[in-house]
Ligand SMILES: Nc1ncnc2c1ncn2[C@@H]1O[C@H](COP(=O)(O)OP(=O)(O)O)[C@@H](O)[C@H]1O
């Protein structure tokens with residue numbers, strides 16, 4: 001099973017042994033009375049939330065409780081998040097005693113209070129804790145109430161002899177909560193409350209690496225030196241392979257060499273691998289990397305393509321200069337001066353653009369700038385004009401590559417598809433309203449087909465509504481690619497195509513309407 005839409009825990013959770021250990025150590029220190037705070041940093045979808053949830057699952061039991069809040073849960077982010085946090089804490093701490101969710105009841109304050117009054121645990125709490133809890137659904141958001149809500153977890157844990165881990169995900173969003181008439185800056189408030197807590201440990205995480213690193217390491221920050229930084233990065237090769245090969249049912253097993261190639265191309269982001277794995281394992285065919293990448297990454301509606309489209313909009317917006325900078329880095333790692341030349345700007349401007357692209361770009365020790373995410377780079381190259389040839393360059397053999405390049409030069413868009421949707425053809429080439437199936441042959445003319453496979457090809461073209469041609473590219477030769485007209489095929493003990501079937505101008509051939517859907521004729525037709 002591949003899991004692509006929720007964080008992974010339990011048996012599906014892979015890798016991350018050291019990271020889990022570090023989180024477990026922090027939990028241990030909390031139990032021992034000297035809580036350690038952790039900042040989990042890493043790009044989106046790298047597995048930060050999964051790591052935390054899995055660590056919490058493993059530590060479950062005893063007097064350790066766990067609460068998680070995600071700043072993206074309620075948008076736009078506001079100080080109300082502190083109220084929902086306190087309600088979640090109540091649920092974690094009192095929930096077992098109440099068998100109902102106080103967070104859910106908070107919208108109906110009378111029911112909320114009624115539920116609390118039935119709880120013996122609640123009744124035994126100190127008076128000021130009880131009044132904070134009772135007022136929680138309705139009290140206005142202001143500095144004094146915020147402070148009480150932030151201290152509530154510590155008070156509850158103290159009263160009930162518990163320990164709590166409070167995880168704040170996408171923490172960077174809290175740094176920019178817009179103020180109302182009297183703006184309240186949340187981070188200093190959090191810091192001043194949290195630093196006195198002994199029974200609660202804090203974990204923050206988020207994808208804005210630079211911002212969060214600054215938050216926990218800069219001298220002027222309220223959180224200076226309060227957090228231990230835990231970096232979450234891509235999977236190493238063996239773990240990527242394990243994710244792919246272990247995720248499929250035995251009948252659709254994904255071979256190791258395919259998995260290794262996937263890791264080389266996409267890198268070790270577990271989310272990308274899960275999405276790819278899902279595509280590889282779908283359908284009744286043998287897993288095909290060409291088809292799976294064609295479906296997920298190199299396709300306008302593919303799951304990874306849509307994800308990257310969104311990332312791209314977030315990064316670039318309408319700034320064409322940033323778009324050009326990204327594009328130039330997608331081609332190859334570059335020096336600043338090279339980026340400047342590529343985009344026609346001064347080095348100074350190029351430096352600014354690179355800066356604005358933030359965590360998407362890394363600056364290596366060799367002085368070269370490159371994209372942080374190789375899969376994003378592939379997608380960027382693919383969506384450039386003429387870029388539909390990129391998948392064939394990456395995944396095709398020499399013949400397929402040359403055929404694809406030739407077609408791209410003529411303005412075709414190229415697609416790899418699953419066998420079910422491409423029949424006997426290797427490639428689909430699209431230009432305007434024309435859909436052309438391409439069968440690539442890696443041998444010298446004349447080409448020979450047995451009647452059965454020829455007929456299958458013709459029938460597939462009919463069924464798919466495509467025209468088709470055979471592209472001949474003998475191995476190792478630098479001869480130009482020849483496109484051969486199926487209507488000029490000769491039948492005698494099988495079907496053959498020779499030089500006379502060559503189409504001198506494929507675009508003209510297409511425009512003319514071509515032959516009747518590639519059904520072979522007995523006699524040779526005159527060349528078109
Ligand atoms: N340790 C892991 N093992 C297997 N898959 C994982 C693991 N971590 C993450 N994933 C995959 O990546 C996706 C994103 O993980 P998530 O923890 O939500 O990332 P983040 O919080 O960094 O955005 C998950 O839905 C899952 O498909």
Ligand SMILES: [Mg+2]
Pocket residue numbers: 048049050169
């Ligand atoms: Mg997350």
